[in-house]
Each structure stands twice: as structure tokens, then as C-alpha cells.
Amino acid sequence: MAGVQVGKRIIGADAPVIVGWENIPRVQGGPIKQFVFTWFQPAMLFAAIAFWYYAPNWLAVASTAIAIRLGWTVLLLALEWVNPRHASWQLTWKEGVTDAFYVGLGMTFIGMVDSYIGDGVIIKAVQGAFDWEKFGWFTGLPLLVQAVLISMIFDFGQYWMHRAMHNWHPLWLTHAPHHYITQLNVQKGAVGNPIELFLIGLGIGGLFDFLPRAFLLAGAIGMTVGAYQHINVRFNTPRWWRFIFNTTEHHSVHHSQDYEATRSNYSGTWIIWDRMFGTCVDGEAEVLGMEGGRRMHIGETMVFPFREGWRDSKAWLAKRFGTHPVASPPQAGLEPAE
Amino acid sequence: MNESAGPWGAAASAPARALRGFAIPYIDMIWRVRGEVPVDASLSPEEAFARLDPLLRTPGTTLRVEGGALTYAKHNPAAQDKLATFTRGRLWIEPAGAGAVLRFDLFSHALLLCFLAPLLFLGFAQLAVSLNAYEAAAAKAEASQKDKKKDEDKPKPVKKLNPIDEFLGAPAPEDPSKKKKDKKDDEDEGRHSPEPGYFLAGLFAALYLLGRWLEPWLARRRFRAALAEPVDSAAS
Numbered sequence: 001m002a003g004v005q006v007g008k009r010i011i012g013a014d015a016p017v018i019v020g021w022e023n024i025p026r027v028q029g030g031p032i033k034q035f036v037f038t039w040f041q042p043a044m045l046f047a048a049i050a051f052w053y054y055a056p057n058w059l060a061v062a063s064t065a066i067a068i069r070l071g072w073t074v075l076l077l078a079l080e081w082v083n084p085r086h087a088s089w090q091l092t093w094k095e096g097v098t099d100a101f102y103v104g105l106g107m108t109f110i111g112m113v114d115s116y117i118g119d120g121v122i123i124k125a126v127q128g129a130f131d132w133e134k135f136g137w138f139t140g141l142p143l144l145v146q147a148v149l150i151s152m153i154f155d156f157g158q159y160w161m162h163r164a165m166h167n168w169h170p171l172w173l174t175h176a177p178h179h180y181i182t183q184l185n186v187q188k189g190a191v192g193n194p195i196e197l198f199l200i201g202l203g204i205g206g207l208f209d210f211l212p213r214a215f216l217l218a219g220a221i222g223m224t225v226g227a228y229q230h231i232n233v234r235f236n237t238p239r240w241w242r243f244i245f246n247t248t249e250h251h252s253v254h255h256s257q258d259y260e261a262t263r264s265n266y267s268g269t270w271i272i273w274d275r276m277f278g279t280c281v282d283g284e285a286e287v288l289g290m291e292g293g294r295r296m297h298i299g300e301t302m303v304f305p306f307r308e309g310w311r312d313s314k315a316w317l318a319k320r321f322g323t324h325p326v327a328s329p330p331q332a333g334l335e336p337a338e
Numbered sequence: 339m340n341e342s343a344g345p346w347g348a349a350a351s352a353p354a355r356a357l358r359g360f361a362i363p364y365i366d367m368i369w370r371v372r373g374e375v376p377v378d379a380s381l382s383p384e385e386a387f388a389r390l391d392p393l394l395r396t397p398g399t400t401l402r403v404e405g406g407a408l409t410y411a412k413h414n415p416a417a418q419d420k421l422a423t424f425t426r427g428r429l430w431i432e433p434a435g436a437g438a439v440l441r442f443d444l445f446s447h448a449l450l451l452c453f454l455a456p457l458l459f460l461g462f463a464q465l466a467v468s469l470n471a472y473e474a475a476a477a478k479a480e481a482s483q484k485d486k487k488k489d490e491d492k493p494k495p496v497k498k499l500n501p502i503d504e505f506l507g508a509p510a511p512e513d514p515s516k517k518k519k520d521k522k523d524d525e526d527e528g529r530h531s532p533e534p535g536y537f538l539a540g541l542f543a544a545l546y547l548l549g550r551w552l553e554p555w556l557a558r559r560r561f562r563a564a565l566a567e568p569v570d571s572a573a574s
Contacts, residue, residue: 108535
């Protein structure tokens with residue numbers, strides 16, 4: 001495969017990746033279907049913003065957000081059914097149940113751990129060390145500006161955490177299981193080792209004083225933009241949208257089996273971070289995964305960072321001190337995607 | 339069995355009937371699926387298995403035909419493997435009335451784990467309840483030793499909306515001191531909520547029931563479709 005030069009890199013030399021927007025397929029079907037799948041994404045974003053902007057205080061609470069998220073998930077699953085992007089990404093019962101397991105783990109166990117050592121606790125600990133009152137004026141900004149700031153600050157953190165995961169071996173070991181997914185579906189963002197899910201959830205947005213409603217608005221932006229990272233739905237994504245926001249197209253490139261392509265599109269919501277830092281590759285890919293598309297089951301996902309970390313540490317010690325023979329040969333295809 | 343009429347006679351008398359491993363009556367229905375689909379009476383067992391071959395011969399699958407029965411085992415099948423849910427299986431052909439049927443006995447790790455998943459999430463819910471109880475007891479002990487710190491000494495200022503938002507009609511933020519009063523009622527509930535655990539236990543029970551019905555139905559449909567498809571001699 002020849003690949004396509006993007007900046008200084010060759011994308012698509014190892015596995016098929018469509019680079020650029022010109023050859024991305026469009027939604028097939030009648031005018032109503034075309035209309036729905038062209039305007040769905042912006043319409044939902046504006047609807048969510050309008051709802052959280054005007055919802056009375058008794059309704060603008062976290063439990064409403066949870067209920068909406070549940071309904072939103074069901075709606076997106078229905079869209080996958082109606083207008084799939086690729087037949088090879090179709091959600092099966094087994095895939096659906098597996099994804100639900102990871103979501104469940106996030107809602108229960110990881111949530112519990114997070115409440116002790118997560119960003120909330122860290123922020124509380126460091127808040128006393130500085131005079132954060134200086135940022136008090138943030139709450140006086142227009143709500144939407146606050147919401148966009150929260151969303152962009154959080155995504156900025158995610159961008160660098162994600163990029164670090166692709167560039168530093170110990171972090172890569174936690175993130176690698178997520179790259180073994182071979183298709184994108186609504187809940188695939190939750191698939192991965194719990195350590196990674198904990199790390200990627202860390203945000204610095206909570207450091208600053210924003211209005212609660214601004215946090216809910218930021219959550220709505222994240223929900224109605226970030227949700228399309230992992231989804232098997234074909235949209236005619238508007239040009240302005242795909243310039244500012246992350247899309248399924250971008251994220252499929254990030255998940256492709258092509259090594260260079262995985263080193264792109266790190267942001268969760270705002271693809272402009274990638275554009276600014278030179279890691280954006282516009283395009284899409286269908287063939288996803290690692291090691292030629294080997295599926296990683298739940299058991300291996302749970303132990304992977306520890307098992308590989310142990311192997312690598314032993315190999316490093318043997319190389320450094322030369323006293324112990326290397327117990328196992330280095331695993332092919334487990335190098336960080338860099 | 340002495341039925342020797344038709345092409346099935348010889349094969350039908352020999353094959354081992356079921357999958358090796360656990361065979362617990364009724365209970366093993368949780369993870370095992372048994373059933374049958376009709377087979378064209380003119381097909382020999384070899385021809386029938388040849389028709390099933392494309393369905394079964396997928397990456398990570400080992401196949402064996404022995405004693406008139408086809409046994410397969412899948413090691414971590416691909417997401418789109420048509421039989422991914424059933425990681426082991428045995429298929430054989432039996433005469434039935436004037437014709438014959440393909441009988442199958444399939445084993446599913448996924449169904450078993452999905453059946454057990456509610457227990458895990460009930461466990462997490464119970465963990466949440468236990469942690470809350472432990473933390474409440476610890477907080478009580480601490481409170482009896484020290485005088486309770488008063489949070490109220492520093493009343494939080496009421497935040498104001500930006501004039502643009504006021505103009506556009508967004509509801510004003512609540513008075514934080516007023517909010518605290520309502521919050522006191524929630525304090526007894528503790529840091530962790532067991533509710534997601536209960537919800538997920540219910541969800542996985544529902545998903546299990548869906549899978550136990552859907553997956554055998556799909557397997558039967560796929561076997562039937564594969565058996566109806568003549569083998570492409572060029573491909574075989």
C-alpha cells in the first residue's frame with residue numbers, strides 16, 4: 001500500500017485509510033433520510049444547549065442529565081440500526097453486552113474509586129494551595145462562554161493525556177486494550193482497561209469556579225459532540241462541524257490498523273486542538289484494531305497492562321543488568337502506536 | 339437405531355451426541371443451546387457439513403469431523419463472526435420421519451457470563467452500601483472526638499448571571515446557602531449510590547433473556563441458510 005502523504009507522514013501505508021473529505025461516502029436514500037442524517041448532529045447540539053440554557057433550576061440537575069444520557073444512548077443505538085456506516089461494524093448481541101459491561105464498570109466500580117482518588121479529590125487538595133478566587137470572575141462570563149471554556153479546558157487535558165498515552169510506553173499499556181476494538185459503536189468509548197478509563201476521566205475543569213448550569217451545558221456539548229467519536233452511523237457531517245469538532249470519521253482514522261494513522265486525532269470533542277498541534281488527519285477508515293484485528297476479550301483487557309508491564313520490566317532488567325534471561329520473547333504488535 | 343433407509347442410516351447410528359463437559363439437566367440450558375433444523379433428505383452428511391463449512395471456517399475456529407459429528411471450537415472469535423456467541427459446538431445429522439434433521443448442541447461462554455453479570459453488579463451495589471455504612475460510622479466516631487466544624491461561618495456569595503444571559507432569559511443561579519439546607523437530607527445517603535448497581539443487574543438480566551432467545555434463533559436461521567446454499571465447487 002502506497003499511503004498518502006499528510007505533512008511529513010505517510011498515512012495508510014499499513015492498512016486502508018481514506019485521507020481527505022472528497023472520497024467519503026454520502027448518506028444513501030431518499031430526501032427525508034438525507035435531511036435527517038445531514039442535520040441531526042447540529043440540531044441535537046442546539047436542542048441540548050437550548051434545554052440546559054432555559055431549564056428551570058429544579059430540572060437543571062445531574063439526575064436529569066443522567067436520564068437524558070440514557071435516552072440519548074437508546075436513540076443513537078436506533079440510528080445505528082437505521083443507517084449504519086459499515087455493515088462490518090454492526091452491533092451484535094455479544095458486542096452490545098460486552099460494551100454494556102464496560103459501561104457498567106464505569107458507572108459502579110470506577111466511579112467508586114474515582115470518588116477517593118479522582119480529579120474531584122485532587123482538585124480539592126490543591127485548591128487550598130492557590131488563591132483560586134482570582135478566577136471568580138469566570139462566573140460572570142456569559143453562560144455559553146463558560147460552557148465552551150469548561151468543555152475546551154477538559155478536552156485540552158484529554159488531548160494531552162491521550163497523546164501521552166500514545167507516546168509513553170507505561171501509559172500506552174493502559175490505553176492499548178481500547179485500540180483492540182475492531183468496530184465503532186455507541187458505547188465503545190467505555191471499552192478499555194479501568195486504569196485508562198480512570199486516567200482519561202481526569203479533568204482540570206473543576207479547578208475553576210463556573211456556574212453549575214455552565215457545567216451542565218458543557219456536559220451537553222460533550223454529549224452531543226463527543227458521542228459521535230464511537231458510532232456506526234453514516235452522517236453527512238457539515239463542513240463547519242468537522243472543522244471544529246471531532247467526528248466518527250476522525251476517530252475511525254485514529255482507530256485504524258494503520259500505525260501512522262493512529263497517531264492522529266487525539267481530542268475527544270474539539271478537533272481544533274489537533275489542528276492547532278499538528279496531529280489532525282481528515283478522513284476515515286473501516287478496518288480497525290491492532291494485530292490484524294484480533295479481538296481482545298474482557299479478561300485480557302483487565303490484565304493486559306499488568307501482564308505486559310511485568311514482561312517489559314523483566315526484559316528491561318535483563319537488558320540492563322544482564323543477569324536474568326528474558327523469559328518470554330517480545331510480543332509482536334505490542335509496540336506503542338507511535 | 340436400526341433405521342437404515344435413506345443416506346443417513348450409517349452416519350446416524352454412530353455419532354457422539356452431545357458436547358463434552360458439563361451436562362447438568364435443565365441448569366445447563368443457561369449456557370447451552372440445543373436444537374435442530376431440517377436437512378434436504380438427498381444430502382449426505384459430508385455434503386451437509388461441506389455446506390456449513392463457510393459458516394464455521396472463520397479465524398480462530400478449529401473444526402473436526404469425527405464419527406459422523408462435526409465439532410468446532412472458537413478461540414476469541416471476531417466481533418462479526420456469525421457464531422461468535424457460541425464458542426463450542428457439535429453438530430450431527432439424524433433421520434427424522436421421512437427426511438433428516440441437523441441437530442446441534444452449542445456452548446456459550448457469553449451467555450453464561452451474561453447470566454452471572456447481575457451478581458457482579460449486585461456485588462458492587464452491596465459494596466456501595468457497605469462503604470457508606472463504614473464511612474458513616476467512621477464520621478460519627480470522629481465527630482464525637484472533635485467539635486463539629488461549622489461550615490456556615492463563611493456564607494457563600496450569591497452568584498449573578500451575565501447581563502447577556504439575563505436578557506436572554508436564562509434562570510438565575512440558586513442561593514448556595516438555601517441549597518445547603520436541602521442537601522442535609524441527602525447526607526444520610528452517603529458518598530456512593532447503590533442504584534447504578536441495581537439498575538445494571540436488571541439490565542444484564544434483561545440482556546441475558548434477550549440473548550438466550552435471539553442468539554439460538556439467529557444460529558438456527560444461519561444453519562438453515564447455510565444448508566440451503568449449494569457448495570461452490572470452485573471455492574471448495
